[in-house]
Amino acid sequence: MQAIVMTDIGGPEVLVAREVPAPQAGPDEVVIRAEAIPVLYPETKLRSGDFPLGAPPPLIFGFQAAAVVAEVGRQVDPALIGQRVVVATKGFGAYAEFVAAPADSVVFIPDGLSSVDAAAVLMNGSVAIPLLETATLTGGETVLIQAAATGIGSSLTQLAKEYGAARVVATAGGPEKAAQARNLGADEVIDHNDPTWTMRLRETLGGATVDVVFDAIGGATAAELLDLMTPLRGRMLGYGWLSGAPAQVSASDLIMRGLTFTGCAGPDWLDRVAKAGSAVLARAAAGGLDPLVEAVLPLDQASRAHRLLEDRTPLGKIVLRPAPGVS
Known part of the structure:
Protein backbone atom coordinates (compact mmCIF):
# COMPACT_ATOMS: atom_id res chain seq x y z
CA MET A 1 0.00 0.00 0.00
CA GLN A 2 1.02 3.63 -0.34
CA ALA A 3 1.75 5.51 2.87
CA ILE A 4 3.38 8.75 3.93
CA VAL A 5 6.47 8.01 5.96
CA MET A 6 7.97 10.63 8.24
CA THR A 7 11.65 9.92 7.60
CA ASP A 8 13.03 12.30 10.24
CA ILE A 9 12.09 15.35 12.32
CA GLY A 10 12.13 18.47 10.17
CA GLY A 11 10.32 20.40 7.46
CA PRO A 12 7.48 19.15 5.25
CA GLU A 13 10.03 17.44 2.98
CA VAL A 14 10.48 14.68 5.59
CA LEU A 15 7.00 13.37 4.64
CA VAL A 16 7.73 10.93 1.82
CA ALA A 17 5.34 8.66 -0.12
CA ARG A 18 6.49 5.02 0.03
CA GLU A 19 5.17 1.52 -0.58
CA VAL A 20 4.89 -0.34 2.73
CA PRO A 21 3.10 -3.48 3.95
CA ALA A 22 -0.57 -3.02 4.85
CA PRO A 23 -1.35 -3.32 8.58
CA GLN A 24 -3.24 -6.20 10.14
CA ALA A 25 -5.76 -5.68 12.91
CA GLY A 26 -4.51 -6.39 16.42
CA PRO A 27 -6.85 -8.14 18.87
CA ASP A 28 -8.63 -4.90 19.85
CA GLU A 29 -8.22 -3.01 16.58
CA VAL A 30 -9.98 -2.30 13.32
CA VAL A 31 -8.42 -1.72 9.92
CA ILE A 32 -10.08 0.71 7.55
CA ARG A 33 -9.47 1.38 3.88
CA ALA A 34 -8.97 5.12 4.12
CA GLU A 35 -11.04 7.53 2.02
CA ALA A 36 -10.30 10.82 3.78
CA ILE A 37 -7.42 11.82 6.08
CA PRO A 38 -7.57 15.25 7.77
CA VAL A 39 -4.35 17.25 7.99
CA LEU A 40 -4.30 18.64 11.54
CA TYR A 41 -2.30 21.68 12.66
CA PRO A 42 -0.80 19.89 15.71
CA GLU A 43 0.64 17.33 13.28
CA THR A 44 2.86 20.05 11.82
CA LYS A 45 4.23 20.69 15.32
CA LEU A 46 4.98 16.99 15.82
CA ARG A 47 6.67 16.72 12.44
CA SER A 48 8.85 19.78 13.11
CA GLY A 49 9.87 18.66 16.60
CA ASP A 50 8.05 21.45 18.44
CA PHE A 51 5.92 18.80 20.17
CA PRO A 52 7.34 15.46 21.36
CA LEU A 53 6.70 12.50 19.07
CA GLY A 54 5.52 9.27 20.66
CA ALA A 55 7.93 7.09 18.65
CA PRO A 56 11.16 7.71 16.75
CA PRO A 57 11.04 8.09 12.96
CA PRO A 58 10.82 6.59 10.44
CA LEU A 59 7.11 5.97 10.92
CA ILE A 60 3.83 6.28 9.04
CA PHE A 61 2.50 9.70 10.01
CA GLY A 62 -1.00 10.80 10.99
CA PHE A 63 -3.73 10.72 13.65
CA GLN A 64 -7.17 10.32 12.04
CA ALA A 65 -8.81 8.78 8.99
CA ALA A 66 -12.33 8.15 7.72
CA ALA A 67 -13.54 5.19 5.66
CA VAL A 68 -15.22 1.79 5.76
CA VAL A 69 -14.05 -0.87 8.21
CA ALA A 70 -12.33 -3.65 6.25
CA GLU A 71 -11.06 -5.91 9.05
CA VAL A 72 -11.48 -6.38 12.79
CA GLY A 73 -9.38 -8.07 15.48
CA ARG A 74 -10.51 -11.17 17.32
CA GLN A 75 -11.81 -9.18 20.32
CA VAL A 76 -13.85 -6.79 18.16
CA ASP A 77 -17.47 -7.20 17.07
CA PRO A 78 -17.41 -8.37 13.41
CA ALA A 79 -20.58 -6.34 12.81
CA LEU A 80 -18.26 -3.35 12.45
CA ILE A 81 -17.07 -4.64 9.07
CA GLY A 82 -18.56 -2.46 6.35
CA GLN A 83 -19.48 0.40 8.70
CA ARG A 84 -18.52 3.97 7.77
CA VAL A 85 -16.36 5.40 10.57
CA VAL A 86 -13.70 7.89 11.59
CA VAL A 87 -10.89 6.42 13.67
CA ALA A 88 -8.01 7.84 15.71
CA THR A 89 -4.68 6.06 15.76
CA LYS A 90 -2.35 5.72 18.73
CA GLY A 91 -0.33 8.66 17.41
CA PHE A 92 0.80 7.57 13.97
CA GLY A 93 -0.27 5.44 11.02
CA ALA A 94 -3.17 7.42 9.48
CA TYR A 95 -1.50 8.84 6.35
CA ALA A 96 -1.99 5.58 4.46
CA GLU A 97 -4.35 3.60 2.26
CA PHE A 98 -5.07 1.19 5.09
CA VAL A 99 -5.12 2.33 8.72
CA ALA A 100 -5.12 0.27 11.92
CA ALA A 101 -6.65 1.92 15.00
CA PRO A 102 -8.14 0.94 18.37
CA ALA A 103 -11.74 -0.21 18.04
CA ASP A 104 -12.75 2.04 20.92
CA SER A 105 -11.74 5.09 18.86
CA VAL A 106 -14.43 4.41 16.25
CA VAL A 107 -16.97 7.20 15.61
CA PHE A 108 -19.77 6.20 13.24
CA ILE A 109 -20.44 8.51 10.28
CA PRO A 110 -24.16 9.28 9.97
CA ASP A 111 -26.03 8.91 6.69
CA GLY A 112 -25.88 12.06 4.63
CA LEU A 113 -22.35 13.04 5.72
CA SER A 114 -19.44 12.30 3.41
CA SER A 115 -16.19 10.79 4.62
CA VAL A 116 -14.40 14.01 3.63
CA ASP A 117 -16.74 16.20 5.67
CA ALA A 118 -16.64 13.80 8.63
CA ALA A 119 -12.84 13.81 8.62
CA ALA A 120 -12.74 17.59 8.30
CA VAL A 121 -15.18 18.46 11.10
CA LEU A 122 -14.49 15.86 13.78
CA MET A 123 -11.42 17.30 15.50
CA ASN A 124 -12.55 20.93 15.43
CA TRP A 269 -9.87 16.47 28.84
CA LEU A 270 -9.01 14.21 25.90
CA ASP A 271 -11.60 11.72 27.13
CA ARG A 272 -14.25 14.46 26.97
CA VAL A 273 -13.10 15.38 23.46
CA ALA A 274 -13.38 11.77 22.32
CA LYS A 275 -16.89 11.43 23.75
CA ALA A 276 -18.07 14.50 21.81
CA GLY A 277 -17.37 12.93 18.42
CA SER A 278 -20.76 11.35 17.74
CA ALA A 279 -22.61 14.56 18.58
CA VAL A 280 -20.32 16.55 16.30
CA LEU A 281 -20.88 14.29 13.28
CA ALA A 282 -24.63 14.21 13.90
CA ARG A 283 -24.68 18.01 14.04
CA ALA A 284 -22.66 18.28 10.82
CA ALA A 285 -24.95 15.77 9.05
CA ALA A 286 -27.95 17.89 10.05
CA GLY A 287 -26.34 21.06 8.69
CA GLY A 288 -25.64 22.60 12.08
CA LEU A 289 -21.85 22.73 11.73
CA ASP A 290 -19.99 23.55 8.51
CA PRO A 291 -16.92 21.29 7.99
CA LEU A 292 -15.25 24.10 5.99
CA VAL A 293 -13.26 21.91 3.60
CA GLU A 294 -10.62 23.96 1.80
CA ALA A 295 -9.16 21.30 -0.49
CA VAL A 296 -8.93 17.57 -1.05
CA LEU A 297 -5.41 16.58 -2.15
CA PRO A 298 -3.94 13.23 -3.21
CA LEU A 299 -2.25 11.35 -0.38
CA ASP A 300 1.18 11.77 -1.98
CA GLN A 301 0.85 15.57 -1.59
CA ALA A 302 1.04 15.41 2.22
CA SER A 303 4.17 17.55 2.29
CA ARG A 304 2.42 20.23 0.22
CA ALA A 305 -0.51 20.14 2.64
CA HIS A 306 1.83 20.74 5.58
CA ARG A 307 3.44 23.69 3.81
CA LEU A 308 0.04 25.26 3.23
CA LEU A 309 -0.90 24.81 6.88
CA GLU A 310 2.35 26.31 8.12
CA ASP A 311 1.87 29.30 5.82
CA ARG A 312 -1.58 29.67 7.47
CA THR A 313 -3.15 30.40 4.10
CA PRO A 314 -6.07 27.89 4.06
CA LEU A 315 -9.49 29.10 5.14
CA GLY A 316 -10.62 25.54 5.83
CA LYS A 317 -9.49 21.98 6.37
CA ILE A 318 -7.15 20.20 3.98
CA VAL A 319 -8.02 16.52 3.53
CA LEU A 320 -5.83 13.87 1.93
CA ARG A 321 -7.40 11.16 -0.24
CA PRO A 322 -5.62 7.92 -1.21
CA ALA A 323 -5.94 6.95 -4.86
CA PRO A 324 -9.09 4.85 -5.32
CA GLY A 325 -8.72 1.20 -6.22
CA VAL A 326 -5.02 1.00 -5.24
CA SER A 327 -3.80 -1.49 -2.67
Whole structure:
Protein backbone atom coordinates (compact mmCIF):
# COMPACT_ATOMS: atom_id res chain seq x y z
CA MET A 1 0.00 0.00 0.00
CA GLN A 2 1.02 3.63 -0.34
CA ALA A 3 1.75 5.51 2.87
CA ILE A 4 3.38 8.75 3.93
CA VAL A 5 6.47 8.01 5.96
CA MET A 6 7.97 10.63 8.24
CA THR A 7 11.65 9.92 7.60
CA ASP A 8 13.03 12.30 10.24
CA ILE A 9 12.09 15.35 12.32
CA GLY A 10 12.13 18.47 10.17
CA GLY A 11 10.32 20.40 7.46
CA PRO A 12 7.48 19.15 5.25
CA GLU A 13 10.03 17.44 2.98
CA VAL A 14 10.48 14.68 5.59
CA LEU A 15 7.00 13.37 4.64
CA VAL A 16 7.73 10.93 1.82
CA ALA A 17 5.34 8.66 -0.12
CA ARG A 18 6.49 5.02 0.03
CA GLU A 19 5.17 1.52 -0.58
CA VAL A 20 4.89 -0.34 2.73
CA PRO A 21 3.10 -3.48 3.95
CA ALA A 22 -0.57 -3.02 4.85
CA PRO A 23 -1.35 -3.32 8.58
CA GLN A 24 -3.24 -6.20 10.14
CA ALA A 25 -5.76 -5.68 12.91
CA GLY A 26 -4.51 -6.39 16.42
CA PRO A 27 -6.85 -8.14 18.87
CA ASP A 28 -8.63 -4.90 19.85
CA GLU A 29 -8.22 -3.01 16.58
CA VAL A 30 -9.98 -2.30 13.32
CA VAL A 31 -8.42 -1.72 9.92
CA ILE A 32 -10.08 0.71 7.55
CA ARG A 33 -9.47 1.38 3.88
CA ALA A 34 -8.97 5.12 4.12
CA GLU A 35 -11.04 7.53 2.02
CA ALA A 36 -10.30 10.82 3.78
CA ILE A 37 -7.42 11.82 6.08
CA PRO A 38 -7.57 15.25 7.77
CA VAL A 39 -4.35 17.25 7.99
CA LEU A 40 -4.30 18.64 11.54
CA TYR A 41 -2.30 21.68 12.66
CA PRO A 42 -0.80 19.89 15.71
CA GLU A 43 0.64 17.33 13.28
CA THR A 44 2.86 20.05 11.82
CA LYS A 45 4.23 20.69 15.32
CA LEU A 46 4.98 16.99 15.82
CA ARG A 47 6.67 16.72 12.44
CA SER A 48 8.85 19.78 13.11
CA GLY A 49 9.87 18.66 16.60
CA ASP A 50 8.05 21.45 18.44
CA PHE A 51 5.92 18.80 20.17
CA PRO A 52 7.34 15.46 21.36
CA LEU A 53 6.70 12.50 19.07
CA GLY A 54 5.52 9.27 20.66
CA ALA A 55 7.93 7.09 18.65
CA PRO A 56 11.16 7.71 16.75
CA PRO A 57 11.04 8.09 12.96
CA PRO A 58 10.82 6.59 10.44
CA LEU A 59 7.11 5.97 10.92
CA ILE A 60 3.83 6.28 9.04
CA PHE A 61 2.50 9.70 10.01
CA GLY A 62 -1.00 10.80 10.99
CA PHE A 63 -3.73 10.72 13.65
CA GLN A 64 -7.17 10.32 12.04
CA ALA A 65 -8.81 8.78 8.99
CA ALA A 66 -12.33 8.15 7.72
CA ALA A 67 -13.54 5.19 5.66
CA VAL A 68 -15.22 1.79 5.76
CA VAL A 69 -14.05 -0.87 8.21
CA ALA A 70 -12.33 -3.65 6.25
CA GLU A 71 -11.06 -5.91 9.05
CA VAL A 72 -11.48 -6.38 12.79
CA GLY A 73 -9.38 -8.07 15.48
CA ARG A 74 -10.51 -11.17 17.32
CA GLN A 75 -11.81 -9.18 20.32
CA VAL A 76 -13.85 -6.79 18.16
CA ASP A 77 -17.47 -7.20 17.07
CA PRO A 78 -17.41 -8.37 13.41
CA ALA A 79 -20.58 -6.34 12.81
CA LEU A 80 -18.26 -3.35 12.45
CA ILE A 81 -17.07 -4.64 9.07
CA GLY A 82 -18.56 -2.46 6.35
CA GLN A 83 -19.48 0.40 8.70
CA ARG A 84 -18.52 3.97 7.77
CA VAL A 85 -16.36 5.40 10.57
CA VAL A 86 -13.70 7.89 11.59
CA VAL A 87 -10.89 6.42 13.67
CA ALA A 88 -8.01 7.84 15.71
CA THR A 89 -4.68 6.06 15.76
CA LYS A 90 -2.35 5.72 18.73
CA GLY A 91 -0.33 8.66 17.41
CA PHE A 92 0.80 7.57 13.97
CA GLY A 93 -0.27 5.44 11.02
CA ALA A 94 -3.17 7.42 9.48
CA TYR A 95 -1.50 8.84 6.35
CA ALA A 96 -1.99 5.58 4.46
CA GLU A 97 -4.35 3.60 2.26
CA PHE A 98 -5.07 1.19 5.09
CA VAL A 99 -5.12 2.33 8.72
CA ALA A 100 -5.12 0.27 11.92
CA ALA A 101 -6.65 1.92 15.00
CA PRO A 102 -8.14 0.94 18.37
CA ALA A 103 -11.74 -0.21 18.04
CA ASP A 104 -12.75 2.04 20.92
CA SER A 105 -11.74 5.09 18.86
CA VAL A 106 -14.43 4.41 16.25
CA VAL A 107 -16.97 7.20 15.61
CA PHE A 108 -19.77 6.20 13.24
CA ILE A 109 -20.44 8.51 10.28
CA PRO A 110 -24.16 9.28 9.97
CA ASP A 111 -26.03 8.91 6.69
CA GLY A 112 -25.88 12.06 4.63
CA LEU A 113 -22.35 13.04 5.72
CA SER A 114 -19.44 12.30 3.41
CA SER A 115 -16.19 10.79 4.62
CA VAL A 116 -14.40 14.01 3.63
CA ASP A 117 -16.74 16.20 5.67
CA ALA A 118 -16.64 13.80 8.63
CA ALA A 119 -12.84 13.81 8.62
CA ALA A 120 -12.74 17.59 8.30
CA VAL A 121 -15.18 18.46 11.10
CA LEU A 122 -14.49 15.86 13.78
CA MET A 123 -11.42 17.30 15.50
CA ASN A 124 -12.55 20.93 15.43
CA GLY A 125 -16.04 20.23 16.68
CA SER A 126 -14.99 17.66 19.26
CA VAL A 127 -12.79 20.24 20.98
CA ALA A 128 -15.18 23.18 20.54
CA ILE A 129 -18.18 21.55 22.21
CA PRO A 130 -16.37 20.63 25.48
CA LEU A 131 -14.87 24.14 25.53
CA LEU A 132 -18.31 25.72 25.28
CA GLU A 133 -19.73 23.35 27.89
CA THR A 134 -16.86 24.18 30.26
CA ALA A 135 -17.44 27.91 29.76
CA THR A 136 -21.01 27.59 31.12
CA LEU A 137 -22.25 30.66 29.27
CA THR A 138 -25.33 32.36 30.73
CA GLY A 139 -26.94 33.92 27.68
CA GLY A 140 -25.83 37.51 28.26
CA GLU A 141 -22.04 37.32 28.12
CA THR A 142 -19.30 38.56 25.83
CA VAL A 143 -16.76 36.01 24.60
CA LEU A 144 -13.42 36.39 22.85
CA ILE A 145 -12.53 33.66 20.36
CA GLN A 146 -8.96 33.69 19.11
CA ALA A 147 -8.06 32.39 15.63
CA ALA A 148 -11.80 32.30 14.96
CA ALA A 149 -11.80 31.74 11.20
CA THR A 150 -10.19 28.33 11.01
CA GLY A 151 -9.65 25.13 12.98
CA ILE A 152 -11.22 24.81 16.41
CA GLY A 153 -11.90 28.55 16.43
CA SER A 154 -14.18 28.22 13.41
CA SER A 155 -16.36 25.70 15.24
CA LEU A 156 -16.40 27.83 18.38
CA THR A 157 -17.53 30.82 16.33
CA GLN A 158 -20.32 28.85 14.66
CA LEU A 159 -21.64 27.47 17.97
CA ALA A 160 -20.97 30.20 20.55
CA LYS A 161 -24.34 31.93 20.43
CA GLU A 162 -26.21 28.64 20.51
CA TYR A 163 -24.34 27.84 23.74
CA GLY A 164 -25.17 31.18 25.36
CA ALA A 165 -22.86 33.93 24.08
CA ALA A 166 -24.55 37.30 23.58
CA ARG A 167 -21.62 39.03 21.87
CA VAL A 168 -18.81 37.28 19.99
CA VAL A 169 -15.57 39.21 19.53
CA ALA A 170 -13.07 37.33 17.40
CA THR A 171 -9.49 37.55 16.26
CA ALA A 172 -8.28 36.42 12.84
CA GLY A 173 -5.16 36.85 10.76
CA GLY A 174 -5.75 39.16 7.80
CA PRO A 175 -8.80 40.46 5.90
CA GLU A 176 -9.87 37.16 4.29
CA LYS A 177 -9.93 35.34 7.60
CA ALA A 178 -11.63 38.30 9.26
CA ALA A 179 -14.40 38.11 6.66
CA GLN A 180 -14.77 34.38 7.24
CA ALA A 181 -15.02 34.87 11.02
CA ARG A 182 -17.85 37.36 10.47
CA ASN A 183 -19.61 34.93 8.16
CA LEU A 184 -19.34 32.25 10.83
CA GLY A 185 -21.03 34.41 13.45
CA ALA A 186 -18.55 36.88 14.95
CA ASP A 187 -19.96 40.33 15.76
CA GLU A 188 -16.58 42.10 15.65
CA VAL A 189 -13.21 40.87 14.38
CA ILE A 190 -9.71 42.13 15.23
CA ASP A 191 -6.61 41.28 13.20
CA HIS A 192 -4.27 39.44 15.56
CA ASN A 193 -1.39 39.97 13.12
CA ASP A 194 -1.33 43.54 14.44
CA PRO A 195 1.12 43.52 17.38
CA THR A 196 -1.14 46.02 19.17
CA TRP A 197 -4.28 43.95 18.72
CA THR A 198 -5.05 43.88 22.44
CA MET A 199 -5.27 47.69 22.33
CA ARG A 200 -7.68 47.37 19.40
CA LEU A 201 -9.70 44.98 21.52
CA ARG A 202 -9.96 47.56 24.30
CA GLU A 203 -11.26 50.10 21.78
CA THR A 204 -13.72 47.60 20.34
CA LEU A 205 -15.13 46.76 23.77
CA GLY A 206 -15.83 50.43 24.39
CA GLY A 207 -15.67 50.17 28.17
CA ALA A 208 -17.29 46.72 28.37
CA THR A 209 -15.36 43.62 29.47
CA VAL A 210 -14.91 40.07 28.23
CA ASP A 211 -16.54 37.34 30.29
CA VAL A 212 -14.89 34.35 28.60
CA VAL A 213 -11.65 34.10 26.64
CA PHE A 214 -11.08 31.02 24.50
CA ASP A 215 -7.29 31.25 24.41
CA ALA A 216 -5.67 29.55 21.42
CA ILE A 217 -2.61 31.82 21.29
CA GLY A 218 -1.10 31.56 24.77
CA GLY A 219 2.21 33.26 25.46
CA ALA A 220 2.54 36.78 26.81
CA THR A 221 -0.65 37.97 25.11
CA ALA A 222 -2.77 36.12 27.65
CA ALA A 223 -1.57 38.38 30.47
CA GLU A 224 -2.44 41.49 28.42
CA LEU A 225 -6.06 40.34 28.30
CA LEU A 226 -6.59 40.02 32.04
CA ASP A 227 -7.42 43.69 32.61
CA LEU A 228 -10.04 43.48 29.85
CA MET A 229 -11.88 40.62 31.55
CA THR A 230 -14.87 40.87 33.86
CA PRO A 231 -13.70 41.00 37.50
CA LEU A 232 -14.88 38.20 39.79
CA ARG A 233 -16.47 36.08 37.07
CA GLY A 234 -14.19 36.33 34.04
CA ARG A 235 -12.71 33.03 32.91
CA MET A 236 -10.02 32.07 30.45
CA LEU A 237 -9.93 28.63 28.86
CA GLY A 238 -6.49 27.77 27.52
CA TYR A 239 -6.43 25.13 24.80
CA GLY A 240 -3.72 26.18 22.32
CA TRP A 241 -0.20 27.54 21.97
CA LEU A 242 -0.12 29.26 18.58
CA SER A 243 2.48 31.62 20.03
CA GLY A 244 4.73 28.65 20.84
CA ALA A 245 4.20 28.83 24.62
CA PRO A 246 1.29 28.36 27.04
CA ALA A 247 -0.48 31.34 28.55
CA GLN A 248 1.95 33.32 30.69
CA VAL A 249 -0.37 34.06 33.61
CA SER A 250 0.32 33.39 37.29
CA ALA A 251 -1.95 32.52 40.19
CA SER A 252 -1.43 35.99 41.63
CA ASP A 253 -2.45 37.57 38.29
CA LEU A 254 -5.75 35.73 38.53
CA ILE A 255 -6.37 36.08 42.27
CA MET A 256 -5.92 39.85 42.31
CA ARG A 257 -8.58 40.21 39.58
CA GLY A 258 -10.95 37.47 40.70
CA LEU A 259 -10.48 35.54 37.47
CA THR A 260 -10.14 31.83 36.70
CA PHE A 261 -7.96 29.96 34.21
CA THR A 262 -8.85 26.46 33.07
CA GLY A 263 -6.23 24.42 31.25
CA CYS A 264 -8.05 22.28 28.67
CA ALA A 265 -5.55 19.46 28.25
CA GLY A 266 -4.55 16.14 29.76
CA PRO A 267 -6.12 12.65 29.77
CA ASP A 268 -9.45 13.63 31.32
CA TRP A 269 -9.87 16.47 28.84
CA LEU A 270 -9.01 14.21 25.90
CA ASP A 271 -11.60 11.72 27.13
CA ARG A 272 -14.25 14.46 26.97
CA VAL A 273 -13.10 15.38 23.46
CA ALA A 274 -13.38 11.77 22.32
CA LYS A 275 -16.89 11.43 23.75
CA ALA A 276 -18.07 14.50 21.81
CA GLY A 277 -17.37 12.93 18.42
CA SER A 278 -20.76 11.35 17.74
CA ALA A 279 -22.61 14.56 18.58
CA VAL A 280 -20.32 16.55 16.30
CA LEU A 281 -20.88 14.29 13.28
CA ALA A 282 -24.63 14.21 13.90
CA ARG A 283 -24.68 18.01 14.04
CA ALA A 284 -22.66 18.28 10.82
CA ALA A 285 -24.95 15.77 9.05
CA ALA A 286 -27.95 17.89 10.05
CA GLY A 287 -26.34 21.06 8.69
CA GLY A 288 -25.64 22.60 12.08
CA LEU A 289 -21.85 22.73 11.73
CA ASP A 290 -19.99 23.55 8.51
CA PRO A 291 -16.92 21.29 7.99
CA LEU A 292 -15.25 24.10 5.99
CA VAL A 293 -13.26 21.91 3.60
CA GLU A 294 -10.62 23.96 1.80
CA ALA A 295 -9.16 21.30 -0.49
CA VAL A 296 -8.93 17.57 -1.05
CA LEU A 297 -5.41 16.58 -2.15
CA PRO A 298 -3.94 13.23 -3.21
CA LEU A 299 -2.25 11.35 -0.38
CA ASP A 300 1.18 11.77 -1.98
CA GLN A 301 0.85 15.57 -1.59
CA ALA A 302 1.04 15.41 2.22
CA SER A 303 4.17 17.55 2.29
CA ARG A 304 2.42 20.23 0.22
CA ALA A 305 -0.51 20.14 2.64
CA HIS A 306 1.83 20.74 5.58
CA ARG A 307 3.44 23.69 3.81
CA LEU A 308 0.04 25.26 3.23
CA LEU A 309 -0.90 24.81 6.88
CA GLU A 310 2.35 26.31 8.12
CA ASP A 311 1.87 29.30 5.82
CA ARG A 312 -1.58 29.67 7.47
CA THR A 313 -3.15 30.40 4.10
CA PRO A 314 -6.07 27.89 4.06
CA LEU A 315 -9.49 29.10 5.14
CA GLY A 316 -10.62 25.54 5.83
CA LYS A 317 -9.49 21.98 6.37
CA ILE A 318 -7.15 20.20 3.98
CA VAL A 319 -8.02 16.52 3.53
CA LEU A 320 -5.83 13.87 1.93
CA ARG A 321 -7.40 11.16 -0.24
CA PRO A 322 -5.62 7.92 -1.21
CA ALA A 323 -5.94 6.95 -4.86
CA PRO A 324 -9.09 4.85 -5.32
CA GLY A 325 -8.72 1.20 -6.22
CA VAL A 326 -5.02 1.00 -5.24
CA SER A 327 -3.80 -1.49 -2.67
